[in-house]
Amino acid sequence: MTSFKICGVKTPEVVHAAVASGAAHIGFNFFPPSPRFLSPADAAPLIALVPAGVGRVAVLVDPDDDLVAAVIAAGIDILQFHNVPPGRLAALAQRHGRPVWLAAGVKTRADIEAATKAAGPADLLLLDAKAPNDAPLPGGNGLAFDWRLLAETRPQRRFGLAGGLGIHNVADAIRQVAPALVDVASGVEEGAGVKSVEKIMAFASAVRDA
Numbered sequence: 001m002t003s004f005k006i007c008g009v010k011t012p013e014v015v016h017a018a019v020a021s022g023a024a025h026i027g028f029n030f031f032p033p034s035p036r037f038l039s040p041a042d043a044a045p046l047i048a049l050v051p052a053g054v055g056r057v058a059v060l061v062d063p064d065d066d067l068v069a070a071v072i073a074a075g076i077d078i079l080q081f082h083n084v085p086p087g088r089l090a091a092l093a094q095r096h097g098r099p100v101w102l103a104a105g106v107k108t109r110a111d112i113e114a115a116t117k118a119a120g121p122a123d124l125l126l127l128d129a130k131a132p133n134d135a136p137l138p139g140g141n142g143l144a145f146d147w148r149l150l151a152e153t154r155p156q157r158r159f160g161l162a163g164g165l166g167i168h169n170v171a172d173a174i175r176q177v178a179p180a181l182v183d184v185a186s187g188v189e190e191g192a193g194v195k196s197v198e199k200i201m202a203f204a205s206a207v208r209d210a
């Protein structure tokens, strides 16, 4: 079965639901403009509820070193980076001694090629839709990219798929793209930043049935 990540979790009830659903990873968002934002202090008691064997992932957008250190102190074990300048990913991976994921926006084949190069030291390349220029968030926008691009230009490395996934399309995405992991934020919400336990369970069933 393809593994899945439930991203942007903010309450104990949703942590428990994500664990019960079989999520391999749970994401905590540390980007202040996001409706899913948590401070490291607020995230720490939630992160502590995640059992061993389930990955605790921090979503970070071009963070400074203090924020990275703070999320690690809060109990995070995987660092997911968006919008990091070229070269900084390797430095972050080395300095903080944690697995790193590189999230990259895709609209064209060239984006996939550039992301594959940039992801060099990353444990996972997470391909998401490229955010529109005026979007306040680089991810979490509920937008999918054209997955057919991956049939033409498949990254020669481990990659995950994010962006606009939900109960209605995740099985198709898995069959069509065969990613190592699928990642969802807004597709299991009933309002901006408000997760639905029912939708999380339905998403998990759709992944299992794919």
Ligand SMILES: O=C(O)c1ccccc1N[C@@H]1O[C@H](COP(=O)(O)O)[C@@H](O)[C@H]1O
Pocket (backbone or CB within 6 Å): 007, 008, 027, 029, 031, 034, 035, 036, 059, 061, 082, 128, 137, 138, 139, 140, 141, 142, 143, 162, 163, 164, 165, 183, 184, 185, 186, 187
């Ligand atoms: O979710 C957010 O608010 C967010 C903010 C900044 C960077 C990344 C963010 N989320 C990531 O985007 C994917 C896809 O989101 P969606 O399913 O399309 O809503 C999400 O899983 C996070 O990895």
